[in-house]
Amino acid sequence: MGTIITLAVIAALVLFLVGIYNKLVTLRNRFKNAFAQIDVQLNRRYDLIPNLVETAKGYMKHEKETLEAVISARNGAVSANQAAAANPDDPDAIKHLNQAEGQLTGALGRLFALSEAYPDLKANQTMEQLMEELSTTENKIAFARQAYNDAVMEYNTYREQVPNNFIANPFGFKEAELFEVEDEQVREAVKVSFD
Secondary structure, three states, rough: OOOOOOOOHHHHHHHHHHHHHHHHHHHHOOOOOOOHHHHHHHHHHHHHHHHHHHHHHHHHHHHHHHHHEEEEEHHHHHHHHHHHHHOOOOHHHHHHHHHHHHHHHHHHHHHHHHHHHHHHHHHHOOOOHEEEEHHHHHHHHHHHHHHHHHHHHHHHHHHHHOOOOHHHOOOOOOOOOOOOOOOOOHHHOOOOOOO
């Protein structure tokens, strides 16, 4: 009788631990899927930027440095995104993507601010359409980023709770990184001077 009770307790404990492990897997897969949604929108954004720069190039001949900075930041963000998409549960890849996206957002902000000084560019129908598409894509990125951060928060919270942390740590369930803009300069308004 004592053996049956012992076996039943062990079986219940094993099932409990398996349940924790399976929930960790589910939550990790959920935030990976949420990152995949960000990836789709970021790639759309990356595809729009060269067209935007090409359109602006004809009007902003004296702003070559700004245009090159946008393309350089875009290429860095594409590279960082590919690394993060390959392994969304790698905190370092997400941090690097955060930084690259911050640089790209800053470069685009400078481009948009400078474009205000070129009325012909602002009136260009292609430029107007590209800016509208980019704005729509930015909104989709913001929503996808929020969904990703919510999924990461749920995963991290569950991972850190007792007794879940006793399963998470030995089985390699690392803390996931939020997708946020870290560069404080990017958060500040772009200052433009035409002296």
